[in-house]
Amino acid sequence: MPSDALAGAIARLTSGRPNSAQASAPTNWSAYATAYDMLAEYNPAYQELVQDFAAFLSAIEAPGLIYDIGGGTGNYTQVAVRSCPASEIRFVEPDDGMMSAARSKLAGHPNITFDGRPFEAMDAAGTADLVICVHALYAMPRPEQRLRDLAHLLRPGGWLYLIDLGRYLDVAEWRCYLFDHLKKEHGLFNALRIAWHARQIARQNKAILTAQKKGIYWTHSEAEFASLVTSAGLQIHRQQPVYRGYSDLLICSKPGSME
Ligand SMILES: C[S@@+](CC[C@H](N)C(=O)[O-])C[C@H]1O[C@@H](n2cnc3c(N)ncnc32)[C@H](O)[C@@H]1O
16 A cells, blocks of 8 residues: 555544444444555455456446445446546445545546435436446345335446345455465565554454344345345346355346337
């Protein structure tokens, strides 16, 4: 992680008052935001997901209107704005820390608008050509209703690029996987240094696991997830376990066409 990014991360961690999303959430998303992009930099499983999304985007007709729901620090919107510079993008993220990281990353793109409301507070409109929702649905209240809201956001013929964490996040198993990878790529000393800087990720992932076990965060099998997506009126084009089997990817469309 570059040193100015690290300094910014530490400043955000130490200076911010808790925002409303963070006060009641099981995960401290703002604390997570301080280290979140180390996933993009060092976690090959995260990188694979972003690459898959880029490949998907290059294979479809350029969308006019894109929503990124629970967009975090803006990594998927960054791919979208690079690949589809003429698209209008609505970035939805209720956590102040995540939003602030996204705003700096995505600054200078007038075609992106930022919405700080939680998804459940939005009025679903039915006009989107593409909705992206990656690793956010499980953390939302009433995720089955939220899935129907995602479908409702789409115009007929529009795409939903959906990834959701379905299984318990085994933090110890992830730590071993990542540490082995870092050691191989960067050597033991650097692996230890990176792991120390990334400790907030492990801390928040533990909070996610606790919330999953308490039933506050949603868990599902691949089959349950697919069945709910179909009940929400969507047609599944591709479905596969991703993120080392912890998550499910579904690429879906809303039946019908605009003509
Ligand atoms: C694990 S991060 C994923 C971020 C991004 N999509 C990515 O994959 O890099 C989960 C995000 O969901 C957001 N989130 C949690 N509850 C939400 C809600 N009710 N509505 C919208 N986003 C929510 C969090 O603030 C957090 O930024």
